[in-house]
Amino acid sequence: MLRPQRSTLAKWVRYKSDYLNPTIKQQLSHPAEIGSIIEARGFVKSTRASKKVGFVDISDGSNHQTLNIVLQGPDQPKFKVGQSIAVKGQWCEGKGRQPYELKYDPQNPGHSIAIVGDVTEDYPLQKKATSMPFLRTFPEIKHRTSTLGSFLRLRSHVEFKLMEFFQLQDFIKVTPPLITSSDCEGAGEVFSVRAPSDKPGESFFGKNAYLTVSTQLHLECLALALNRAWTLTPCFRAEQSHTTRHLSEFWMLEAELSHVDSVYQVTNFIEDMVRYVTQSLADSSKTNQSVDAGDGNDYVNGTYIEKELVEARWSKMLTPERWPRMTYTDAVAHLNKVLPQDEQLQWGDSLQLKHEIMLAESSPIFITDYPEAQKPFYMLKSANYDPEKPTVACFDLLVPGSGELAGGSLREHDYEVLKKNLESHSMDMQDMDWYLNLRRQGTLPHGGFGLGFERMVTYLAGHDNVRDVAAFPRAPGLCHC
């Protein structure tokens, strides 16, 4: 009746689980003995044929590389791009750039080749037709292309390195709620959430519920309780943004640190974090020309990513000195030296994308201490607060060619001051009582930041549109499946 399968504890953690068919990445990085018979499975990426021999390149998406199948003899089976096939053949050393190839010989009874899944005549992912706008019209299969597959592999790698970094820095990963009854920024266009049973005056949660625009307020509770807390979590904005930089649903990395009282502690931290991830990419790019297992570095060896653009972006991140810091006030003065007369900035003006790109020309830069009037109620006043030009202890991280990647601040931790801030921002005091309470019970100086995860991945990938690094992007009018 029961089917216990004996295995010793010592054996059960394996690199390759022997009950699974290996991925092509595993087959290439942990190659079988030359001459042995193995089976490979993947999608047909391309085919070539001559009289005596045929070639089929297959990929299973586990890495960017294709595996070359060599069909021997004159009667070669025909395949179409996109078909899912399974081939059993002889594992051989490759010719040319391929380290290995799989030889299928129809005369050999131990060999086999089969179409597992056919494609329709109009299968769209042909070699030539792969512009991004075209691919976006096939949301369910577009990730089988090399470029979009590589974006997803990069994203996974970046998340893993972030996890590693925060673990080293003694942070606890937490999950603040997505459904919330408070509205972090005090403005913001928020999606509301309703249950099928909701009626006027009778709602599922007993009050109005929204999708969070930032988890910061809840994260503060957790960071005070745990000293250092971070999250990587979906956030939502119901804005009519039709840009390459905005999504209605996006993932945000937020971190909050207790016992910090200078904004430069937070900028140092986020700089180290971004460097840690970027360095891991640069290292794997330099040292690995062959495929390596499990660390996601395969994509840098491909040719389909604009490698020079990518490496230029990485090297701008990896400057030998810390990235510059500049106050908003200094940034305005600096920009006015180079801006034409009719575009001069007044103190208090918002910095536009073009200004941000000017400031981050040669390396990332932190702009700190923005005018209080531009920022939300929870920010601490600047250390050198000037009532004539009131500023808060905050920063934006701007990156070359792209503008804002992250923003953060110290948080007002004094009860009376925060209460006044809430009043002057006309916030609902009852709704925010729980947040105010943090300042009533053992308050302490703290600060943190939020970073748009898709923006970071897009930047590191050398790409220009966040919609292509989100697996199924959501934007106004865009929720097809």
Add this chain to the structure above:
Amino acid sequence: MLRPQRSTLAKWVRYKSDYLNPTIKQQLSHPAEIGSIIEARGFVKSTRASKKVGFVDISDGSNHQTLNIVLQGPDQPKFKVGQSIAVKGQWCEGKGRQPYELKYDPQNPGHSIAIVGDVTEDYPLQKKATSMPFLRTFPEIKHRTSTLGSFLRLRSHVEFKLMEFFQLQDFIKVTPPLITSSDCEGAGEVFSVRAPSDKPGESFFGKNAYLTVSTQLHLECLALALNRAWTLTPCFRAEQSHTTRHLSEFWMLEAELSHVDSVYQVTNFIEDMVRYVTQSLADSSKTNQSVDAGDGNDYVNGTYIEKELVEARWSKMLTPERWPRMTYTDAVAHLNKVLPQDEQLQWGDSLQLKHEIMLAESSPIFITDYPEAQKPFYMLKSANYDPEKPTVACFDLLVPGSGELAGGSLREHDYEVLKKNLESHSMDMQDMDWYLNLRRQGTLPHGGFGLGFERMVTYLAGHDNVRDVAAFPRAPGLCHC
């Protein structure tokens, strides 16, 4: 104007970032030289005083341990539980069970002690009053208690080990969408999402949008494209469940594997995954009686978790043999041998929680091949499909004392069969066309599973209520902040 802070690249990855105040966990695991002056910051957990000496235990939540502050001399400052304090004093070897203590001497001009944040007279987290129902009424500060803090640290550790496991197994971590226009299970009570601008006939996304109940259908797209994909992501259910096992917003671990054609490949995989995490907890429990850095094992050394219960659960997970597998049909026969006459099961009946607990008495168990009629449209028929007793190639993972922890299946990958399934389940064919399309374009056998993350953490923590391992639980009527 700029404030570059020089640092060499070689130096920037540090265990302790020198621009941050260290956590108490770091101070205990990487101790300063005995006799040196250091500063510690935390919340007052308890105080004791005698004529000549006073004691204040502080905690910052970075681990379960408290740091003992010794106040020397007769004029000892007074502290209240919950206050946030900062102490500068001499780092000394501890007496009794504490490895170290911090001595504050008011006569020493290099020493200082300060209340950073006071508490109100009715500060609720006193030593005695910490029942779970009581703590749940203080959502913004409850995580400062040892037990709830330890649940969050455990959760963070489990996520890290999962990330490590999937990385080793060559999976890509992906983020399927939370806002979706399709309804995975074809039933289910789903939350709907609306933008402020929505009017009848004019919606933000151009169609009705919902919060996902499972990312499986989207995950299938990504797993086919990448061979193996996983996600750990919020899911939502608008059910009126007021139990210790359900949340309206919860995190779900979902994994999907290409090229599997036996349900036992999937059960082996999930078993190895759960064992990997559990083994890491058991290992740290055995080998570490002192505090170790960065691996989350600190909580097992505390006394506040019911250690025996926890270890009994872990050891049931870590059986020397693989967990048993039993078909639903065999399970019904097995149960009927022990169930009283008036509680006998008919083939086709659902297994209730009490049945699940009976089946998983001594170890976790997989129940496979449930009746087709109980399961969603996308499941593949069982290998030994019997039209008299039609079953599907699926499983539930049941754990001792707790019932279902995870469920999974092979997915129907034949276009015509899946289309018929959709029709017989009265699903909207147009809405599901993208999903059907996966079977039209290079289909291949695949399968996967979903696991309720809060249930797993609750089980491993030796606890009994998922609401306490979610930082801010959401349930009917529960969305206070």
